[in-house]
Amino acid sequence: MRRRLRKIADPIEPSLLLRGRIPLASLIQTLAVAEHLNFRHAAKAMGVSLSSVSARVKTLEEDLGILLFERHARGVRLTEAGRHFVELVVVGVDQLDHAVKTAGMAAHGECGRLRIGVHALIPRSFLAGLIERYREDHPGIDVEITEGTARDTMMQLRADHLDIVFVAGIPELPDCHSRRIWTEPLLAALPDRHRLAERPTVTWADLAGETFLVRHGGTGPQAHDHILLRLAGRWPTRSILRFDVERCTLLSMVGQGFGITIVAAASSLLPTPGVRFLPVTDEPEPVAFSAVWSPYNQSAILRNLLDLARKMAHPFPSASP
Structure with missing residues (x-):
């Protein structure tokens, strides 16, 4: 079959479609005739004139140098070459239709x-x-x-x-x-045994002198600099310890009494036994x-x-x- 397809395709110049000698409308109308096996029915189904369909199919056959349909009084039938041609064109038109729809969806951000x-x-x-x-x-x-x-x-x-x-x-x-x-509001994360844990809120003055825990990665460097900024000049001197751990591990260390830390409010949504999260009321901005x-x-x-x-x-x- 593959050898036969090549023989059928040999007379067809590969660049005909690219050069515009084979309009897409001609291919679609040819498929309609192949489906209905009747020029008049195909024209009616597509809402075009019979003469238009007949002329397009005839021009296509001339451009290809292949007889696609055998005409008779009650309709048409596909030639062997026409049957192979239509089978391949159906696949191509379906792929083109899919490409157009997909491109449209992509342009609108839907795929x-x-x-x-x-x-x-x-x-x-x-x-x-x-x-x-x-x-x-x-x-x-x-x-x-x-x-x-x-x-x-x-x-x-x-x-x-x-x-x-x-x-x-x-x-x-x-x-x-x-x-x-x-x-998100800024919160202080403290062990639930901490002296401030029963308060509804804390201030930066309350946290002066505490041992702070921060991470090396993530928002750790930002937290480190923020603590230094807020506690600058306060007494007693604060202590900031850095650990190469993930967020959950750092909060677990807070619960175990290693120290305290500061977090954005979303971190309080993590299930962390032994940790209290308190708003820092004198933090100027969230x-x-x-x-x-x-x-x-x-x-x-x-x-x-x-x-x-x-x-x-x-x-x-x-x-x-």
Whole structure:
């Protein structure tokens, strides 16, 4: 069969379609005639004139140098060459139709892939809710999540391995776009046996002299600098210990009495036995979280996520208790 197909195809110049000598309409009308085996019925089904269908099919046969149909009084029948031609054209037209539909969906952000970099994905947090809502609204998008430090995910973003990254803070990057998306109150995480644990809130003055625990990665460096800024000049001298651990391990260490730490409010949603989370009432601003993406990424998939984030974002809250 493969040898026969080659013989049939030999007289057909491969560039005919590309040169515009075979209009797509001619192929579609030829398929209609092959389906109905009647020029008049095919024309009626397509809503065009009989003369148009007849002329297009005849021109196609002349361009190909192949007789596709045998005409008779009650209709037509496909020739052997016509049968093979139609079988292959049906596949091609179906693929073209699928390509057009898929391209349209991709242009509107309804199919494709979205690669997201996060510092953490905590259940019931704003970020988890955003991604869940996005997947519900756009079921045709494959959402891929990569967890890592801000430095690592930003490197992947710049290497075009991620489409968007969510980080703590409001970065100002000359080569990337960024937008503040949501905020969370700052909390102090203390052992439930701590002297301040029964209070409803704490102040930075209350925390002066405490031993603070921070991480080497993630938001650890930011937390370290923030503690130094808030406790500068206070007495007694504070102590800040750094550990190369994950967020959950650091909170577990707090519960075991190693020290205290500061976290954004979403961390209090993690089940952490032995830890109390208290708002820091004199913290002037809540913790901001931003989206970062490449200015060259113009996809509707990304735009839809940013639009949804803007709609879901909470207003910037006050620092009142």
